[in-house]
Amino acid sequence: MSLITGCTYANPAGAALPIPPVAAAAPSLAPAQGDHLFGDVVGTIETSFQLIFGGGANWTVRMRNYNSMLQVLWNGLSGVDFGHGNNPPLVNRNGLPEPDEHSHVFGGYSSLLQWNLCEIVCTGFPPEGGESRRIGVASRAWKTAVLSSLDKLLNHLVDSTAIAFYIATPNAIRNANPGAVRHVPMSLTNAVTYAATHNGPGKNRVTQVLTTYQILRNSVTGLLDRFEGSEKVLNYPQDTWT
Numbered sequence: 001m002s003l004i005t006g007c008t009y010a011n012p013a014g015a016a017l018p019i020p021p022v023a024a025a026a027p028s029l030a031p032a033q034g035d036h037l038f039g040d041v042v043g044t045i046e047t048s049f050q051l052i053f054g055g056g057a058n059w060t061v062r063m064r065n066y067n068s069m070l071q072v073l074w075n076g077l078s079g080v081d082f083g084h085g086n087n088p089p090l091v092n093r094n095g096l097p098e099p100d101e102h103s104h105v106f107g108g109y110s111s112l113l114q115w116n117l118c119e120i121v122c123t124g125f126p127p128e129g130g131e132s133r134r135i136g137v138a139s140r141a142w143k144t145a146v147l148s149s150l151d152k153l154l155n156h157l158v159d160s161t162a163i164a165f166y167i168a169t170p171n172a173i174r175n176a177n178p179g180a181v182r183h184v185p186m187s188l189t190n191a192v193t194y195a196a197t198h199n200g201p202g203k204n205r206v207t208q209v210l211t212t213y214q215i216l217r218n219s220v221t222g223l224l225d226r227f228e229g230s231e232k233v234l235n236y237p238q239d240t241w242t
Contacts, residue, residue, distance in 0.1 A: 012051040013111070013118040021108025023185075028097035028178060034090040035162040035174075035183065038083030038209060039106035041153060041216065045223075046078065048117035052135060061239045066135070070226035077219045083209040089202065091162045095176030100183040102159040109156055113149040116142075122231070130233040130242075143224050150220055154213070156185035163191060163206060170202030188213055 053062040064071035083089060120142050122134040161183045165174050186194065188210070195206050232241040 011115060011118050012054075012121055012123075013048065013115040017115055018108065018111040020112065021105045023101045023105050026099055026101040026104035026183075029100040029103055030093060030095075030097040030176065031103070034092040035159055036083065037089045037091070037159055037162045037166055037206065039102070039110070039153070039157050040082075040084045041150075041157070042078055042080075042082050043084060044110040044113055044153065045117070045220070048114045049074070051114070051118050052121050055239060058239050062234070062241075065240045066232070067226045067228065070223060073219070073222050073226065077216075077223070080212050080215070080219075081209060082212055082216070089166055089170070089205050089209060091165050092173045093176050094173055096178050098161075098176050098178045098181050098183060102156070102162075102183045102185040105156045105185050106153065109149070109153045113146070113153050116145045116149045119145070126233060128233075130235050132231055132233050134229070134231040135227050143221070146224060147217065147221065150217065154216075155187040155189075157188045157213075158186040158191040160184045160186040163194060164198070166202040167195065167198050167206055168200040168202065170200075170205065 049063060050059045053059040053066070055062050060071065060074075063074065081087075120134065120139075122132075124132040126132050161181055163186065165172070191206075192210050195203060195210055234241055
C-alpha cells in the first residue's frame with residue numbers, strides 16, 4: 001500500500017513489495033567478472049533514481065531540476081569508492097559454478113530497497129499536460145522504510161568466501177570447489193571485524209573500502225531529505241518541474 005493517501009498509480013519498481021530472498025534458493029554461479037567482495041549498494045540506489053525520475057540518459061538532468069542539492073549530494077556519493085569503482089576488489093575464479101547465496105540474497109534485498117525508495121512516487125497526468133509526481137518525505141514512515149531496507153542490504157553486503165581469499169591472496173586465482181564452498185553473505189559489521197582480525201596483502205584494500213561505508217547511511221539520509229514531498233508537474237520537453 002502506498003504511503004500517500006489516495007495515490008492510485010503504480011510504483012515504478014513493481015506493483016507489490018518484493019518477497020524477501022531465501023538463501024536456500026540461491027543458484028550456482030560463476031561470474032565472468034569474478035566474485036566481487038562487496039555488493040553494489042550505490043548501483044542499487046542509482047537504479048532507484050533512474051526509475052523515479054525517468055527520462056533515460058536525462059534522468060540526472062531531471063534530478064538536478066527537481067532539486068539541485070539532491071544532484072550535488074548524489075554526485076558526491078557516486079564518486080566514493082564503495083568497492084565498485086575503477087579498481088574493485090574481486091577474486092577471479094576457475095572451475096565450476098558454486099552456490100552463491102551472496103549474489104542471490106543481496107540481489108533480493110536490493111529489490112526491496114528499490115521498491116521502498118520508489119514507493120511514494122505518485123504519477124498522474126493533469127489536464128494541462130505534463131506528468132504529475134509526488135516524490136519523497138510524504139511521511140516519516142517512508143524514510144524509516146528506506147533506511148530499514150538499506151540496513152538489511154548492508155547486513156548481506158559482503159561475499160564471505162571472496163573476502164577471506166582476497167585478504168590472504170589478492171592476486172591469486174581461486175579454484176572452485178562447488179561441493180565444499182557456498183558463498184554465504186556477511187554483514188558490514190562482521191566484515192569490519194573479520195578484516196581487523198585477519199592479516200594478508202589484501203587487508204589494506206579491503207579496510208579502505210570498509211572505512212568508506214561509515215558515511216553511507218548518513219549520505220543516504222541526506223538524499224532522502226532533499227525529496228520535497230510536494231506534488232510537482234514534470235515538463236517532458238524541458239525536463240523541468242513546476
